[in-house]
Amino acid sequence: MSDPVEMGCELLENCEDDSLELSEAVDRLETITTDPHLTREILDTAEKRGIIAREDGLIRPKRSTFVSFESEVVTKEGDFTCRRCGAGLSTGHFIRFESGEHGPFGSSCIRKVTGRE
The missing domain is CATH 3.30.60 (Wheat Germ Agglutinin (Isolectin 2); domain 1)
Known part of the structure; x- marks a missing residue:
């Protein structure tokens, strides 16, 4: 089975939104896990790695790539x-x-x- 933290970080890294409400980010992460502790770990790991920035209830992806619908x-x-x-x-x-x-x-x-x- 895939590592949910790694998958969650990849999902956030490939997000096409300029910003998300925290609830919207959690909605997407719930497709990976419904465990609130694991969701927090994904968000914390993504922030530490520079994948996202968090401020005032917003998640701002610092994206480097998008999901290619043709190949991915x-x-x-x-x-x-x-x-x-x-x-x-x-x-x-x-x-x-x-x-x-x-x-x-x-x-x-x-x-x-x-x-x-």
């Missing part, structure tokens, strides 16, 4: 449940990070998790 998002056919909204899926979208594959997501949730919507 793969689709798979099957019987899936979206990690973000819980909807049943016949096509799952997965993000390929260095730390592992993250998903499945539906077609709109993959865009929300990466900050495209």
Whole structure:
């Protein structure tokens, strides 16, 4: 199994938003873990590594890359449940990070998790 802290840091590093409310960042991290201690560890690690800056309830990604939908998002056919909204899926979208594959997501949730919507 992938390291949730590494995956969470990669998710934040590849976020396309200029800034996020803390609740929005937590919403995205909950696709990796619902453990509040692990969520805090992800945020703390990301801040220490210079991936994000935190101030006044905002998370500001200091991004270096974005998720490429052409090469880093793969689709798979099957019987899936979206990690973000819980909807049943016949096509799952997965993000390929260095730390592992993250998903499945539906077609709109993959865009929300990466900050495209």
